[in-house]
Amino acid sequence: MRAHDTTLRTARLTLTPLDPAADAGQLHRAYGDGEVMRWWTRPVCADVADTERHLASCAGRSGARLWTVRTADGEALGMAGLLGEVEVPGLTWLLRKDAWGRGYATEAATAVVGHALGDLGLDRVEAWVEAANHRSLAVAARAGLSERARIAQHYAHRDGPHEAVVLGRPREEEPRTTLGVIAELPVRDVAATLALLGAALGARTGFAIGEPPEFAEVALTPWSAGPRFRLAAVGRRQRVSPVRLHLDVATAAGPLHRRAVAAGARVDGEPTRQPWGRTEFVITLPEGHELTVSAPA
Structure with a gap:
């Protein structure tokens, strides 16, 4: 052949x-x-x-x-x-x-x-x-x-x-015009959300503006660049439309799931194997935003 x-x-x-x-x-x-x-x-x-x-x-x-x-x-x-x-x-x-x-x-x-x-x-x-x-x-x-x-x-x-x-x-050099896509989540309490994501996912604060913070970046690696998203404060009476993010991780889903539960995050069920070859679970933030943690099955 x-x-x-x-x-x-x-x-x-x-x-x-x-x-x-x-x-x-x-x-x-x-x-x-x-x-x-x-x-x-x-x-x-x-x-x-x-x-x-x-x-x-x-x-x-x-x-x-x-x-x-x-x-x-x-x-x-x-x-x-x-x-x-x-x-x-x-x-x-x-x-x-x-x-x-x-x-x-x-x-x-x-x-x-x-x-x-x-x-x-x-x-x-x-x-x-x-x-x-x-x-x-x-x-x-x-x-x-x-x-x-x-x-x-x-x-x-x-x-x-x-x-x-x-x-x-x-074959011919291709300039990179887009280096990343950063989502922004409206939240009621930026500081509390940063603390929750730090405990549940090991995330860190890339930067925060205001005291208490009104705008911040959630960094998902210890490095100066890499996967991240942002949080923007909204008023208590302002309507928030939930956003869904997928976090593609290179570790097993089980330990991350246990960490999120121990941190007091709202976790919807056990990690579930999906037909597309991923094992996933969902962390839901107080505003209804869903963070789907997706690991290779």
Whole structure:
């Protein structure tokens, strides 16, 4: 099974179109290694046949272009390519452990990115890399990808969710005109709401204006930038239209739910798994605003 017939060459490597049946035997050295597969989207492949099935599944997806990464003498070191059935072409790579630390991953990834943005004429390429996977983050950076966003993921074989960095490289530089969207909630008591959100979610006050505060920013990270929203004071008799916010978190829902309950927040039920692959619960503020805490299921 081959999705394409293009061979790529670099100074030290030859990237040949992936053939699951022919290449699985050599590639199983990577796919059968627990250390290599530590960050992967699936557990270690049990045997060569399992590796072949996995490779065939990946290669068979619409739009996929996968290559076997080989040395000059034809020895297979791993796989690199573009994932199929994704909105933005996704860069992927995996090398066996004894090939690490020699620059092979960067060389292969750079070749794939160059082919994608050059010969294929794609507008952009992106890679999703776990935030703690510093080795792969460095490979993506050396291949010219930079951070574009962060998301929460939870693979079925992993104990809990993790934070992933979305890195991307466009064919032509694209200026970022929008860096974020900040919602504003009208509340009766800004100070009390800040205290509640601090206790329930670990939020901090980005800034507050007035004494007592009439306007404030709720920061959801300890850093100077990141997810946040704002609170604006309204009069006791002023009508408030409830707002619904979704907080996308990269941790398990259970501990956050228990923390919110212990803080005295109004929490509507236990965390519930949703059909779209998230586990969620709702914190309702006194004005009726709903904060849906959404974690990867």
